[in-house]
Amino acid sequence: MQDIDLVLGNNEKKNIIEIIEKNSSIVTDVMHQKEFIDFGDVTYTEKTRAVIKIQDGCDRFCSYCIIPYARGRVRSRKPESIISEIQKIAKEGYKEVVITGIHIASYGKDFNLANSNNSTNYALIDLLEEIDKIPGIERIRLGSIEPLLITEEFMQRLIKLPKICHHFHLSLQSGCDATLQRMNRRYTTEQFEEIVNRIRNYYKDVILTTDIIVGFPQETDEEFNKTYKFLEKINFYKMHVFKYSRRNGTKAATMEGQIEEKVKEQRSKKLINLSDQNEKRYNQSYIGKEVEVLFEEEKNGHYQGHTQNYLLAISKTHGEKNQIIKLKCIGAEEHFIILE
Ligand code: SF4
Incomplete structure (x- = not known):
């Protein structure tokens, strides 16, 4: 215990500076x-x-x-x-x-x-x-x-x-x-x-x-x-x-x-x-449909984001970060759909 200076409950995190200044320990129920x-x-x-x-x-x-x-x-x-x-x-x-x-x-x-x-x-x-x-x-x-x-x-x-x-x-x-x-x-x-x-x-x-x-x-x-x-x-x-x-x-x-x-x-x-x-x-059922994707990042040479109903979507050619773009789904894998 000699290495422990202070014990705080989760609820006291926001008061940490004040508590350190008072050099006290608090854990409320x-x-x-x-x-x-x-x-x-x-x-x-x-x-x-x-x-x-x-x-x-x-x-x-x-x-x-x-x-x-x-x-x-x-x-x-x-x-x-x-x-x-x-x-x-x-x-x-x-x-x-x-x-x-x-x-x-x-x-x-x-x-x-x-x-x-x-x-x-x-x-x-x-x-x-x-x-x-x-x-x-x-x-x-x-x-x-x-x-x-x-x-x-x-x-x-x-x-x-x-x-x-x-x-x-x-x-x-x-x-x-x-x-x-x-x-x-x-x-x-x-x-x-x-x-x-x-x-x-x-x-x-x-x-x-x-x-x-x-x-x-x-x-x-x-x-x-x-x-x-x-x-x-x-x-x-x-x-x-x-x-x-x-x-x-x-x-x-x-x-x-x-x-x-x-x-x-x-x-x-x-x-x-x-x-x-x-x-x-489910992913395969989207082939041929248009979806709106909010693009999040570029990863391994392609752009990825999510549709509003939370399908992971990937495109090789489109995908400016933080933009919502409507694109056609041209393929599907187990965990994502592929866009034009
Ligand atoms: S008690 Fe039940 S409802 Fe509440 S957080 Fe745990 S699992 Fe969820």
Whole structure:
């Protein structure tokens, strides 16, 4: 311990100078943290897009996840702060913003609790409507979202926002109801399918991606097969497959029936194969169509960027950085489309 001068909790990062000056150590209990710690600037910027953090924490307590304990309850960043930051980065020339957080579907929940007498229920959709009006921003991409956010009312308002990218990352985690229950996820596969149909009904060119956990405690072959069949039916563009790993302090870590690594490995490979097949098939379906691409960089002699629905696109001849260009798709590989 003699080499450690200072111990700080995550929430004290912004006060680091003051704390060093006072030569003190602070770690507050994150579960009692009620305010979003606003660092003021863009969380980080990628080549042509800015990633904007709008909230922290989560109240969902999925049985495998440590985040509610580690990051505390939902704290939302004030809309004024988010809007003024996006206005600033739009002036700097960024055309695309990615809206992220730990659980963005809960955005505003803490404002509403604080103003329980106030009838205004400021939520994610209100924020998106404001961002959509900011001049210079041409694309708004949503980070990972909780499926239950996608109600009919939400979609009716979202469809009116022209800058929203037709790409949604819906965390499914399992396609078997019994596994979902053990995970403490709050939807059934039937509800999830309804939500997917709802989105596809509004956006014909939508790309859906997801996260899946394989080898969750007690996942039998039969349960895994249910997941596999469900995934075939939903037909995601791409799936991020995670092998379940125990997190001390979570309910799932103490569950009986932990699954052997080699079984997790086999299940993971099967789903990755399915994901690759889907991706290739989707990509091939774009051959002959025109797409709008925001070009990000020049790499190995070609230009690359993403379509608004998040296909990786490559061109040998066109592609000025940070420009959105409409081009025809002339070919497709497993992980990208090829443009004229
Ligand atoms: S998995 Fe997501 S929704 Fe579930 S507790 Fe963790 S952060 Fe919250």
